[in-house]
Amino acid sequence: MRADYNFINGTFLETDAQRIAVYNPATGGLIGHVSAASAADAVRAVEAAAAAQRGWRRLPAAERGAILTRFADAIDARSSVIGAVLAAESGKSVADATAEAHYAAEVLRYHAQWARRIEGEVIPSDSANENLVLMREPIGVAACLIPFNFPIYTLLRKIAPALITGNAVVVRPSNNTPCSAFEVARAAQDAQVPAGLINVLAMDHDTAAVLCTQRDVGMITLTGSVTAGRKVLDYCKENIARPSLELGGKTPAIIEADADLEAAAAAIVRSKTTHCGQLCTAIERVYVQASVHARFVELLREKMKAVTFGDRAVDASHMGPLISEQARASIHAMVERAVADGAKIETGGYLPEGPGHFYPPTLLSGCRQDMEIVQEEIFGPVLPVLSYETLDDALRMANDHQFGLSSVLYTERYRSTMRVANEIEAGELYVNRTPADPYQGYHAGWKRSGLGGDDGKHGMLEFTQTRLVVMPF
Numbered sequence: 001m002r003a004d005y006n007f008i009n010g011t012f013l014e015t016d017a018q019r020i021a022v023y024n025p026a027t028g029g030l031i032g033h034v035s036a037a038s039a040a041d042a043v044r045a046v047e048a049a050a051a052a053q054r055g056w057r058r059l060p061a062a063e064r065g066a067i068l069t070r071f072a073d074a075i076d077a078r079s080s081v082i083g084a085v086l087a088a089e090s091g092k093s094v095a096d097a098t099a100e101a102h103y104a105a106e107v108l109r110y111h112a113q114w115a116r117r118i119e120g121e122v123i124p125s126d127s128a129n130e131n132l133v134l135m136r137e138p139i140g141v142a143a144c145l146i147p148f149n150f151p152i153y154t155l156l157r158k159i160a161p162a163l164i165t166g167n168a169v170v171v172r173p174s175n176n177t178p179c180s181a182f183e184v185a186r187a188a189q190d191a192q193v194p195a196g197l198i199n200v201l202a203m204d205h206d207t208a209a210v211l212c213t214q215r216d217v218g219m220i221t222l223t224g225s226v227t228a229g230r231k232v233l234d235y236c237k238e239n240i241a242r243p244s245l246e247l248g249g250k251t252p253a254i255i256e257a258d259a260d261l262e263a264a265a266a267a268i269v270r271s272k273t274t275h276c277g278q279l280c281t282a283i284e285r286v287y288v289q290a291s292v293h294a295r296f297v298e299l300l301r302e303k304m305k306a307v308t309f310g311d312r313a314v315d316a317s318h319m320g321p322l323i324s325e326q327a328r329a330s331i332h333a334m335v336e337r338a339v340a341d342g343a344k345i346e347t348g349g350y351l352p353e354g355p356g357h358f359y360p361p362t363l364l365s366g367c368r369q370d371m372e373i374v375q376e377e378i379f380g381p382v383l384p385v386l387s388y389e390t391l392d393d394a395l396r397m398a399n400d401h402q403f404g405l406s407s408v409l410y411t412e413r414y415r416s417t418m419r420v421a422n423e424i425e426a427g428e429l430y431v432n433r434t435p436a437d438p439y440q441g442y443h444a445g446w447k448r449s450g451l452g453g454d455d456g457k458h459g460m461l462e463f464t465q466t467r468l469v470v471m472p473f
Contacts, residue, residue: 003032004034022034042214046214059166068112075187110160138167138465158223252285253408255410259292268283297385328358343366
């Protein structure tokens with residue numbers, strides 16, 4: 001059984017502090033315990049980060065990039081261990097969890113390559129004898145709040161741009177999947193990342209509030225729920241820290257009559273059943289043109305019925321579990337309310353017997369735009385389908401929503417593509433494919449889906465602030 005301890009200033013602190021139990025969601029078995037950080041631990045971590053950052057920011061960016069590359073190599077070298085731990089605590093297959101570690105290492109390498117590309121600006125002055133220079137500087141210490149669904153990828157997605165721009169971080173992993181984060185901390189040790197730049201602490205909500213309201217925390221970056229985002233905004237008010245929030249998603253998929261229906265159905269079912277639908281950009285509602293609605297529902301039903309679920313440690317082809325029994329109960333209650341409100345279960349929609357937090361792929365037809373199942377994020381393998389007559393109708397329904405993270409369109413018509421690209425109210429549009437968050441892009445939501453964003457140049461610049469230097473001569 002594992003025992004993990006908080007990582008502060010380059011050292012794992014072995015204490016007899018209160019412990020947080022970590023369970024395997026596929027079996028319900030206890031994996032181990034992690035120590036719960038105290039308020040004093042959170043303060044010490046921020047102090048260590050602030051002290052380390054003062055020297056780190058003065059290093060040439062190219063040197064910071066070299067250290068990030070070394071860190072990426074260390075994660076690759078430790079990927080089998082990270083993958084095994086992540087698989088046990090998340091319900092993923094070992095292959096998928098190990099691949100996530102490798103992908104996270106690539107995110108580090110990508111940001112390391114920005115070392116010589118963090119640029120300021122020279123701005124024309126109104127005076128003939130004056131120069132205006134806009135410089136980009138680090139913010140200081142970033143508190144990084146990590147979700148359970150892709151905890152290693154999201155961890156490096158935040159750490160990499162923070163470090164390359166000269167910041168230090170204090171990381172709070174999800175209490176559902178904290179053990180793999182401590183393996184990343186061991187990789188940081190292996191790579192000799194300077195002590196204090198990366199601190200990893202498991203904690204309860206009260207301690208998280210202490211962490212996020214420390215004076216030296218200049219930025220709080222969260223991937224999580226709208227409820228969690230509102231808490232972060234409250235924390236930010238204490239010291240006017242900068243928020244960067246990726247919050248809820250409810251990705252709409254619009255299926256035009258001319259689309260390749262077979263390919264679209266297969267891709268949508270993969271999106272909905274990958275990691276049991278626990279992806280921020282997983283397709284959450286489908287709008288199908290009326291003339292092909294019946295055929296498309298048939299295709300979805302056929303493909304969802306073919307998906308088996310179970311422990312991926314036994315059979316990696318299975319769809320795995322939800323993260324907790326609370327999540328499963330909440331999702332099933334949503335399905336029951338949808339049926340009571342007129343939806344029809346085409347497949348799934350029941351609570352399986354036996355251990356583990358499993359829920360079957362579930363398809364609901366006969367849904368309406370005003371239903372809870374269409375308006376609220378499900379975060380599980382449940383897919384409501386609606387019919388529309390014209391593209392105007394589809395856009396109106398897709399945009400009639402509190403969220404605007406990602407969106408999908410299946411069509412072969414250029415005019416339809418350009419119309420949706422110009423009118424969809426979302427931070428991303430994927431045409432004839434499902435979302436994948438390319439790390440050189442920019443992953444940012446509209447509406448209640450968040451503030452700021454991750455990935456690419458623009459995600460990196462979230463971790464900087466500007467200084468204008470006015471120089472008469």
